[in-house]
Amino acid sequence: MLTLHTAELLVAGPGSAPLAGGAVLVEGDRITRVGPYADLCAAHPHARVRRWPGLLTPGLLVRGADELLERTYYPDDPYEITELGADPIRGADALEALKLTEPRRGNSARRGTQRLLARGVVAVCGRFTSPAVRTAVVRSGLTVLPPAPYEGLPALDPFAGRDAAREAFHGILEPGAAARFAVFAVADEAQLLERGATTCVATVIGGRLLHRRR
Structure with missing residues (x-):
């Protein structure tokens, strides 16, 4: 059609x-x-x-997707919001305290990819080591590209660190x-x-x- x-x-x-x-x-x-x-x-x-x-x-293209989707946890709304809050959770100690299983990592990555799609993202740069996260990203439809340089912490916002919108x-x-x-x-x-x-x-x-x- x-x-x-x-x-x-x-x-x-x-x-x-x-x-x-x-x-x-x-x-x-x-x-x-x-x-x-x-x-x-x-x-x-x-x-x-x-x-x-x-x-x-x-x-749009987002860099540092392995940090955003594999080393960040997105609480499940509404089930985990009361206990964990609504903000993404980062940091080795905080993630270790969550005692994440592979299925939870995959479900978090799925919620993360939904946030990216809601920002017009169609491709991400990063290297994923978690099979569950990699599967979630592939199933989302996002194109996965090799890691690319970026400054500071990666952000869901594709325009972070950009001087013009078309750079993204x-x-x-x-x-x-x-x-x-x-x-x-x-x-x-x-x-x-x-x-x-x-x-x-x-x-x-x-x-x-x-x-x-x-």
Whole structure:
């Protein structure tokens, strides 16, 4: 099935000029065309249309995912919140005190990947040693890339340490490319960097809508 994703503004990649009323045509797990919505809609009148508010961009990349997903514990809401609190738990001593089993590590990683998807993330850099965590990441649909340098503690925010929003883009939206992109409820890239990735309203990976803000 053909699906046409359109937003008020489209940025196809780091070197691309913004396109007002731009759209991405997806068939299966691939992008087939990118351009003005009016042109793509006229050429493919039977495509399913998804209209999004704001800015449509390539999905985002997060570095230090092994720290975020393997050496951070995300309490299970609501079952563990009263005892552990809602904030992620880090640090060797704190994690040791939790006496984590592999299943708990995997479930925590699954909750972590959900937070990443809700921020428009489609790819992560890191090396996972826990089988349960690695399985959770692969099943989430996120692309796993080799470790990449970063400063300070890694963050769920893909824009941490970035000078421009497009520095966090992963890939380019072009015909033949994998259909992975995100949409943010902001007016432009400057506002995206200012307000952050929690403005994400939709994340698409492999042509599938894996996150949609309710």
